[in-house]
Amino acid sequence: DVKVTQSSRYLVKRTGEKVFLECVQDMDHENMFWYRQDPGLGLRLIYFSYDVKMKEKGDIPEGYSVSREKKERFSLILESASTNQTSMYLCASSLDGYGYTFGSGTRLTVV
Amino acid sequence: DQQVKQNSPSLSVQEGRISILNCDYTNSMFDYFLWYKKYPAEGPTFLISISSIKDKNEDGRFTVFLNKSAKHLSLHIVPSQPGDSAVYFCAAGDSNYQLIWGAGTKLIIKP
Numbered sequence: 341d342v343k344v345t346q347s348s349r350y351l352v353k354r355t356g357e358k359v360f361l362e363c364v365q366d367m368d369h370e371n372m373f374w375y376r377q378d379p380g381l382g383l384r385l386i387y388f389s390y391d392v393k394m395k396e397k398g399d400i401p402e403g404y405s406v407s408r409e410k411k412e413r414f415s416l417i418l419e420s421a422s423t424n425q426t427s428m429y430l431c432a433s434s435l436d437g438y439g440y441t442f443g444s445g446t447r448l449t450v451v
Numbered sequence: 452d453q454q455v456k457q458n459s460p461s462l463s464v465q466e467g468r469i470s471i472l473n474c475d476y477t478n479s480m481f482d483y484f485l486w487y488k489k490y491p492a493e494g495p496t497f498l499i500s501i502s503s504i505k506d507k508n509e510d511g512r513f514t515v516f517l518n519k520s521a522k523h524l525s526l527h528i529v530p531s532q533p534g535d536s537a538v539y540f541c542a543a544g545d546s547n548y549q550l551i552w553g554a555g556t557k558l559i560i561k562p
Binding site: 344349371375380381382383384385388430432434436437438439440441442443444445447 | 455457460483485492493494495496497500540542544548549550552553554555
């Protein structure tokens with residue numbers, strides 16, 4: 341089974357801090373995605389990547405950046421955390437098509 | 452403007468009865484539809500899907516119906532079991548293999 345691992349289940353950070361969320365997948369998937377999930381809003385795409393060193397903006401990229409230096413690792417960076425970035429962050433990967441596999445999520449609280 | 456809508460934030464169903472979860476979409480170019488299930492503190496997991504060339508797909512207790520003229524799909528769970536209590540997300544796929552997500556419906560199965 342494909343495994344998508346997010347490094348932290350829960351994080352508490354202070355406003356203005358730089359935050360790194362790490363995601364690693366172990367099945368050589370080309371495509372990786374970062375979403376945030378908020379009540380009543382579903383999953384919103386922040387950034388995605390179809391290949392190493394490649395990145396594309398999703399629907400809500402403001403305040404975020406990403407890094408994909410290796411195929412298996414896709415990092416989400418909050419340059420200067422703000423309270424409105426308090427959310428559940430979900431990483432997903434897929435080989436092709438619509439078969440997304442998600443990590444368990446990181447619950448980030450910015451205080 | 453939400454392209455995929457799940458208008459019921461929550462649904463409560465008696466154990467053993469049928470659960471029907473609904474989803475509406477606005478973009479007639481969507482060619483694939485999926486349902487994902489999410490437990491608290493876990494990532495979404497794939498449940499069932501349907502291509503736009505079909506009107507029904509069945510997998511055990513789960514059936515998805517697609518009505519293209521109404522731009523509506525529904526997920527039927529029969530019989531409902533306590534383990535089905537979760538948040539269900541409807542997602543629609545475009546030709547770029549990106550998914551557009553609904554806001555989710557929380558299903559509660561009562562004993």
